[in-house]
Amino acid sequence: MxxxxxxxxxxxxxxxxxxxxxxxxxxxxxxxxxxxxxxxxxxxxxxxxxxxxxxxxxxxxxxxxxxxxxxxxxxxxxxxxxxxxxxxxxxxxxxxxxxxxxxxxxxxxxxxxxxxxxxxxxxQPKEKTYSLGSLFVDPERHIVRDGDRDVTLTLKEFQVLCLLMERAGTVFTRDQLLNTIWGYEFDGASRTVDVHIRTLRQKLGKSGDCIETVRGIGYKISAD
CATH class of the missing domain: 3.40.50.2300 (Response regulator)
Structure with missing residues (x-):
């Protein structure tokens, strides 16, 4: 297309x-x-x-x-x-x-x-795939799996997950996620990030637990 x-x-x-x-x-x-x-x-x-x-x-x-x-x-x-x-x-x-x-x-x-x-x-470079516990992400083929279950994400949810997985262990503020994924910022926009993180966790099931809230700062995926 x-x-x-x-x-x-x-x-x-x-x-x-x-x-x-x-x-x-x-x-x-x-x-x-x-x-x-x-x-x-x-x-x-x-x-x-x-x-x-x-x-x-x-x-x-x-x-x-x-x-x-x-x-x-x-x-x-x-x-x-x-x-x-x-x-x-x-x-x-x-x-x-x-x-x-x-x-x-x-x-x-x-x-x-x-x-x-x-x-x-x-x-096209060989994209790195990411695995953490039962969670598997292939950015190149747009594949997300929780164990043997395929997970369907929106583009923004997928982009957020890829960014967190690519920089595992790094804490991203809501503003950083907005600027990187959405490319803009405005008053109250942090709500957008919170909603996407919540739905992302729900769709990932048990694997969603790997997305950690860093109180007063933002979100990260543990490197462990």
Whole structure:
């Protein structure tokens, strides 16, 4: 699946149509809020991302993607009318894999998409798996098991669990979890973290006991 975040309807529909005609699954979004809602349900193989967007610009979207464990290596190609060298460097420095300036030809875009997907497959690092007691987590295959029971998590719950497992023994404050997983902070937002931790513990069953509350600070998973 390829996601296209582009507020120009004519460009978005043409790109989706062209990708689908090449045998690829594609879904388009005109607002970041729609994109993030879809990301909650699952991560695509590639994102085509415009810079000039309503709600939040594409560079901010890219920064959030790169800050989250589950999407930090997700291939992203910027599609934008900004074509100066400075703009290209800025996008690439923020973690974009490629940069296509508008107007662009569909044949060129398809070639860049295929190249990005091929490189992602060739260069994908062997993700470490995590085990703690009966809990098993495979970030690469998006698998969570409690003993022989498969556990279904939302994207945010999965990202929180991966972060805690990856840094076992490290205490994360609620603000740190918000900034890393959600990419924002606002008054009362710590409630969001608490709710996700509670549902995560419930879904993990007995394995959920490994997520410890550090009173007055935040949460951690014991390294033992």
């Amino acid at each position: 390829i996601y296209i975040l582009e507020d120009d309807a004519s460009i978005r529909k043409l790109v989706v149509y062209t990708l689908q005609s090449q045998g690829m699954e594609a879904q388009g979004f005109d607002r970041p809020s729609q994109f993030w809602e879809a990301m909650e349900k699952g991560s695509p193989e590639l994102v085509l991302l415009d810079i000039m967007l309503p709600e939040e610009d594409g560079l901010q979207v890219l920064k959030r993607l790169r800050s989250m464990p589950a999407t930090k290596t997700l291939p992203v190609i910027m599609l934008t009318a900004k074509s100066t060298e400075y703009d290209k460097v800025l996008g690439l420095d923020e973690g974009a894999d490629d940069y296509v300036a508008k107007p662009f030809g569909m044949m060129e875009l398809m070639a860049r998409v295929r190249t990005a997907l091929r490189h992602a497959g060739q260069n």
